Amino acid sequence: MDFELSEEQQLLKDMVARFMADRYDFETRGKYMKEPLGFDPAIWEAYAEQGLLALPFAEEDGGIGGGGVEVMIVMEEMGRALCLEPWMATAVIGASILRNGATDAQRQALAEEIIGGACKLAFAHSETAARYDLAHVGTKAEKAGDGWTISGAKTLVMWGGAADKLIVSARVSGGVRDEDGVALFLVDPKAEGVSLQVYDTQDGLKAAEVTLDGAAGELLGDAPGTGMAVIRQAADEAIAALCAEAVGAMEKALNLTVDYIKQREQFGRAIGSFQGLQFQASDMFVELELAKSMAMYASMCARDPDPVERSRACSAAKAQVGRSLKALGERSIQLHGGVGMTMEYSIGHYFKRLSIIDRMFGDVDFHLQKLDEVGGLAA
Amino acid sequence: MELEFTAEEKAFRKEVRSFIQENLPAETRERVKEGRGTSREMMVEWMKILAAKGWSAPRWPAEYGGPGWTPIQQYIFLEELQFNHAPEPQGFNISMVGPVIYTFGNEEQKKHFLPKLLDCEYWFCQGFSEPGAGSDLASLKTKAVRDGDDYIINGQKTWTTYAQHANWMFALVRTDPDAPKKQMGISYIVFPMDLPGITVRPIQTIDGGVEVNEVFFDDVRVPVSNLIGEENKGWDYAKFLLGNERIGIARVGASKAKIQRIKELAASMPVGEGSLMDDPRFRQKVLETEVKLKALEMTQLRVLSDIAVRGGKKPHPASSVLKLVGSEIQQTCTHLLMDVVGPYAIPKSTGGEGSNEPSVGPEWADAIAPGYFNYRKVTIYGGSSEVQRGIIAKAILGL
Numbered sequence: 001m002d003f004e005l006s007e008e009q010q011l012l013k014d015m016v017a018r019f020m021a022d023r024y025d026f027e028t029r030g031k032y033m034k035e036p037l038g039f040d041p042a043i044w045e046a047y048a049e050q051g052l053l054a055l056p057f058a059e060e061d062g063g064i065g066g067g068g069v070e071v072m073i074v075m076e077e078m079g080r081a082l083c084l085e086p087w088m089a090t091a092v093i094g095a096s097i098l099r100n101g102a103t104d105a106q107r108q109a110l111a112e113e114i115i116g117g118a119c120k121l122a123f124a125h126s127e128t129a130a131r132y133d134l135a136h137v138g139t140k141a142e143k144a145g146d147g148w149t150i151s152g153a154k155t156l157v158m159w160g161g162a163a164d165k166l167i168v169s170a171r172v173s174g175g176v177r178d179e180d181g182v183a184l185f186l187v188d189p190k191a192e193g194v195s196l197q198v199y200d201t202q203d204g205l206k207a208a209e210v211t212l213d214g215a216a217g218e219l220l221g222d223a224p225g226t227g228m229a230v231i232r233q234a235a236d237e238a239i240a241a242l243c244a245e246a247v248g249a250m251e252k253a254l255n256l257t258v259d260y261i262k263q264r265e266q267f268g269r270a271i272g273s274f275q276g277l278q279f280q281a282s283d284m285f286v287e288l289e290l291a292k293s294m295a296m297y298a299s300m301c302a303r304d305p306d307p308v309e310r311s312r313a314c315s316a317a318k319a320q321v322g323r324s325l326k327a328l329g330e331r332s333i334q335l336h337g338g339v340g341m342t343m344e345y346s347i348g349h350y351f352k353r354l355s356i357i358d359r360m361f362g363d364v365d366f367h368l369q370k371l372d373e374v375g376g377l378a379a
Numbered sequence: 380m381e382l383e384f385t386a387e388e389k390a391f392r393k394e395v396r397s398f399i400q401e402n403l404p405a406e407t408r409e410r411v412k413e414g415r416g417t418s419r420e421m422m423v424e425w426m427k428i429l430a431a432k433g434w435s436a437p438r439w440p441a442e443y444g445g446p447g448w449t450p451i452q453q454y455i456f457l458e459e460l461q462f463n464h465a466p467e468p469q470g471f472n473i474s475m476v477g478p479v480i481y482t483f484g485n486e487e488q489k490k491h492f493l494p495k496l497l498d499c500e501y502w503f504c505q506g507f508s509e510p511g512a513g514s515d516l517a518s519l520k521t522k523a524v525r526d527g528d529d530y531i532i533n534g535q536k537t538w539t540t541y542a543q544h545a546n547w548m549f550a551l552v553r554t555d556p557d558a559p560k561k562q563m564g565i566s567y568i569v570f571p572m573d574l575p576g577i578t579v580r581p582i583q584t585i586d587g588g589v590e591v592n593e594v595f596f597d598d599v600r601v602p603v604s605n606l607i608g609e610e611n612k613g614w615d616y617a618k619f620l621l622g623n624e625r626i627g628i629a630r631v632g633a634s635k636a637k638i639q640r641i642k643e644l645a646a647s648m649p650v651g652e653g654s655l656m657d658d659p660r661f662r663q664k665v666l667e668t669e670v671k672l673k674a675l676e677m678t679q680l681r682v683l684s685d686i687a688v689r690g691g692k693k694p695h696p697a698s699s700v701l702k703l704v705g706s707e708i709q710q711t712c713t714h715l716l717m718d719v720v721g722p723y724a725i726p727k728s729t730g731g732e733g734s735n736e737p738s739v740g741p742e743w744a745d746a747i748a749p750g751y752f753n754y755r756k757v758t759i760y761g762g763s764s765e766v767q768r769g770i771i772a773k774a775i776l777g778l
Contacts, residue, residue, distance in 0.1 A: 001388070001451060002381045003684035009380075069380045258776045278772035285771050286704060289697045293677035300382045319667075320674045368666050372659070376642075377669040 003296060005073070012066075013073045019050060020081040026346045032084055037162040038206035039084035047087065048117030056095035061111040071237070072244040072299035079248025082346075082353055084205060086120050086159035092241045093234045094121030097167055101184050101230035102220045110165070110186075122163035124154040124187070124210045125231065132362040134235055135177045135228060141170035141185060141217060149193075150185055150217045153209070158360075160208025161198035163189055168210075168217060169231060172224045182231065183224035185217030192216070203356040204349065232307060236314040239361050240298035243321045246357045247295045250288050250325055253332040253350040257281065260336055260347075280331050287324035294320040312374055315367035321357075322364035329354040384451070391452055395459040402428050403465045412464040412640065413743055414750040416588065419502070419544040425466050426499035435497050436473045438626070443481045443489065444497050450686045454626050454679075461632030471503040471540070472496040476549040479567065479616050483608035492569070504572070506536040506550030506594060507617070513538075514766050516551070517562045517614060521596060523552040525603070530554070530568065532576075532599040538760075542579045542592035545572050551613050558611065567613035570601040584756075586749035587727075626686070628761075629679045629705035634672050637712040641665060644743065645719045655719060664718070668711050675704050696775050703767040706757040713751040720747040 005013065023043065032040040047053050055070055057063020064070075071092055078087060094114070098107045113119035130136030139152025150170045160166065166187040174181030189196060193215035196208045221230075258281055261272035271277055298317035304310035329351040333340040336347050343349075358364070371377065384392070407421045417425075429435035437453045439445025448456065460467050468474075477496045480488055495501040512519040521534025532552060542548070549569045558564030572579070576599035581589040608616055642665065645655040655661050678697050685695040717724055723740030724747055738745065758764040772778040 001384045001680055001684060002688070003681045004688050005380065258778065262778065272778045275769075275772075278776075278778045279765070279768045281776050281778060282768035282771035285775060286700050289678055289700045290671070290674040290704065293681055293697070294674045296380065296681070297382070297673070297677045300380055316670050316673050319670045368663055368670070371666050371670070372662055376662075376666055377673055 005069075009069060009073060012070060013077065015050065016052070016074055016077040017080075019046070020077055020083075024081040024083065026082075026349075029082060029084065033204055038159075038200075038204075039086075039162070044085055044120070045117050047085065048115065052087065053091055053117060054115040056091045056099075057111045057115060058099075061108050062115055063111060068237070068240055068299040068302040071241050071302075072295060075241045075244035076248035076251075076295070079245035079250075079353075080252045082204075082249065082349055086122060086162055088238065088241050088245070089123055089159045089163070090114060090119075090121040093123045093238050094167060096234040096237045097123070097184060097220065097230055100233050101227060103222055106186075106218075106220060113164075119164045120159070120162055122157050122160045122166050122208075123234070124157045124160060124166045124168045126154060126156045128153065128155050132366045133177065134231055135179055135182070137169050137171050137182050138176045139168065139170040139212065141172050141183055141219075141224075144216075148183075148185060148217045148219055149214045150187065150212045151193075151214055153211050155209055157196075157208045157210050158201075159206060160189070160196055160210055161206050165189070166194075166210065167220070168212065169227060170212075170217070174225075179228050181225050182227035184220040184227045184230060186220060187212070187215055187217045201356065203353040205356075229307070232311065233303075235361055236298075236310050237302045239314040239318045240295070240302035242357050242360055243291070243295040243298050243317050246321050246325045246354055247288070247292050249350050249354050249357075250291055250328050253328060253347060253354070254281070254284050254288055256347050256350070257284065257332045257335050260339075264337075277335055280335060284328045284331050287328040291321045291324035291328075308374060312371065312377065315362070315370045316377055318362055319364050319367040319371070322367070325354040325358060384455070388451055388455060392455045392459060395456050396463060398432065398434075399459060399463045399465050402432075403463070407466065408464045411466055412636075413746050414753075415746050416590070417466055419541075422466055422469060422544075423499045423502070426469055426497075429468060430498040435468050435499075436477060437468065438474070439477060439481070443477075443493050450626060450683055450691070454683050457627035458632035461627075461630060462636045464636060467627075469499055469502065471505050471545075471549075472499060472501065475505060475620055476503045476569065479549070479607055479620065480569075482619065483567075483612075483616055487604075488607065501547045502541070502545045503547045503549055503569075504539050504542045504545035504594075506539060506548045506552075508538045509535060510537050514763055516617075517565070519551055519553060519565065521550070521552050522556065523554050523566060523568060523601070525554075526600075528603050529600045530603060530606075532568075532570075532596045532601060534596050536594040536596075537582075537591075539579075539592045539594050540590055542572070542594050543581060543589065547571055548594070549607070551617060554613075555611050562614040564611055565613040565617075566610050567607045567616045568601060569605050569607060570599070574599050574601065576600075584753065586753035588749065588753065590753075626683060629675050629701040630709060631672065631676045631679055631705070634675075634705070634708050634712055637709075637716075638665065638669055638672065641712065641715045641719055644716070644741075647741070648719055648721065655721075661718060665715060668708060668715065671704070671711075672708055675701070675708060678704070699767060699771050699775060702762060703764055703771075706764065709757050710754050713754040716747050717751050720744050724748040724751075 054063045055066040059065045098110055127136055127138055141148045141150045166189050168185045168187045169182055171181050172183045193213045195211045198208045201207050261277055262270055264271050294317040298314050301310055301313035332347055333351050339345045340347050407417055410417050426435050433446050436445040437456045441447030480492050509519045523530035523532045551565050552568055553564050554566040555564030576597040578595040580593045582591045583589055648655040678700055682695045682698045723744040726739040728745040
């Protein structure tokens with residue numbers, strides 16, 4: 001039992017934190033948001049140079065071999081800076097799918113491109129009626145000569161418009177919520193039969209609706225129909241990553257709030273001297289610490305070979321973080337008073353990102369329901 | 380980072396668990412499990428069993444009769460006690476006065492007191508709180524005035540847990556009423572409870588039981604040699620204790636055991652065609668508590684890991700969360716038990732020990748409401764939740 005970062009992990013943390021301090025202050029971020037992709041491509045190149053895109057890949061694939069804890073470290077810093085790039089889509093979800101659901105040749109080829117910064121991924125999985133049910137896949141894939149063609153509609157594809165390759169889930173057999181019969185495909189977003197409707201999200205990112213009409217897809221792996229296990233693994237890693245991102249954003253939101261109430265004066269003194277506000281700030285700290293503990297827990301369990309234990313841990317973490325981010329986020333606006341309501345001030349942006357994280361890969365109720373299905377948390 | 384305990388630590392956990400299962404008297408176990416509280420005799424019997432094994436003071440260094448365990452072993456031991464319905468070592472002896480004596484006491488005091496603390500030959504109670512000194516402890520007024528080789532003590536203590544069981548007390552008394560700060564004129568002193576001039580008056584609490592007492596001092600003569608450490612330094616010794624309690628204070632093991640019991644009892648409570656466990660709303664409430672408890676457990680492990688790696692010289696910031704959240708979860712468990720027992724929370728004990736009347740409702744039911752009433756205390760004692768929030772605001776957030 002050890003919750004301390006190793007020396008290498010501490011170096012990674014310092015490196016990312018320094019990078020964000022240099023390149024990602026709140027005003028500069030505002031400029032990045034106005035770029036056509038919704039982020040600055042130069043930052044993505046810098047991620048490649050810093051090795052952040054090599055992080056999740058094994059050394060034999062040219063990567064660094066980082067695990068759940070390394071992902072946590074990076075995501076926490078990205079949460080603190082409110083990063084805009086598709087790092088999670090590419091280096092967490094994409095890399096997980098490549099690790100578990102691709103052939104060696106596919107993985108090695110894509111890893112090389114990703115590590116070099118030439119390939120950003122997006123995971124086109126969710127469908128309109130799915131809500132948070134991962135097994136809800138109605139999109140169909142059919143064999144066509146040596147390849148496959150895919151037809152269907154995907155929704156809420158985060159960073160879909162920026163992706164060089166889409167990873168698309170589609171059904172090769174079975175009914176719409178069957179666990180068996182799902183396969184994963186690589187699809188070129190510019191290919192014939194693929195259309196994207198790109199839009200802004202509430203928290204300043206970009207997403208896309210993706211329509212596939214007989215689009216050509218390259219089957220990932222060589223066992224079509226077994227994709228759900230790969231998807232569930234990737235989703236749990238995404239949950240752990242989101243929990244870490246939330247912790248970074250929560251910590252920053254708490255710091256901003258505490259700084260604000262220390263300097264804002266009313267009735268002739270700093271409002272942070274009032275116990276009513278102090279207690280709220282203390283409660284925010286408690287929520288942060290609980291969330292932090294669960295983000296660590298999820299990051300250590302995200303690659304547990306036992307899928308039941310893995311998803312139990314990730315669901316518990318997402319449920320706790322969901323509760324905590326709401327309690328902390330709402331109070332951070334309240335304690336800022338009027339300026340917390342303005343777009344000009346950063347706190348509202350943290351609040352919005354936190355609120356959206358709660359909606360990704362299952363909310364509190366969804367994960368409590370999932371835990372209920374497996375008999376709760378074991379003692 | 381690594382979640383798993385080492386093979387040695389796992390083996391140690393097994394050893395502790397088997398020891399408890401083999402040596403904890405069945406009646407004591409049942410009493411703890413049902414939240415009915417243990418008698419003095421049960422507690423002393425268990426302390427003697429632990430002391431014979433060398434385990435009655437998990438945090439003490441070996442030179443003073445402790446097992447010399449690592450912080451992780453201490454944690455595992457306490458968690459196993461809590462989870463397996465065993466009483467924890469008598470806290471006033473082992474967690475409170477013992478460490479003060481072996482840290483600040485003289486050789487003679489160490490030799491005299493420490494062995495008697497380990498097997499509960501001396502049962503200490505704590506004389507800290509007073510009617511006018513609760514959360515603001517430093518404003519205590521009980522005074523000790525020097526008279527030759529004695530102090531003469533006058534005043535009153537209150538909320539004295541198990542004063543009726545105790546044969547000794549450690550107390551904070553004011554020895555310098557003119558000190559420039561109220562914290563500076565306080566001394567730490569120990570004395571037997573049967574001295575002339577000491578009166579103990581029980582306080583019945585809302586659960587109907589008696590755990591706490593008022594203790595009155597009327598010209599009580601205590602030899603100066605009973606002073607621990609230096610005169611007027613008592614506040615520092617009391618503060619030293621506060622920082623000493625970061626392992627096990629969250630009571631994760633006890634709450635885990637409670638959750639398990641809540642589920643078992645709920646499955647035995649008929650509702651319609653099934654049981655209370657078939658009610659998704661009830662299960663959701665249990666699950667929410669389980670999730671929060673997991674978050675607390677992970678927080679406790681973070682603090683423990685910090686102590687194990689860095690020696691815990693500076694308190695980990697997250698340690699301030701442990702008491703606050705741990706006590707809330709303990710209370711939530713009592714809410715859930717009230718939900719489980721339902722209308723049979725209503726009757727006061729009818730059957731049970733020493734009664735010929737049959738119990739009304741399930742046998743365990745009459746302890747549930749008193750347990751709920753009694754556990755309001757956990758967010759009040761040991762630094763109330765408001766005091767904890769104040770500490771976070773000031774010491775951590777710098778407000």
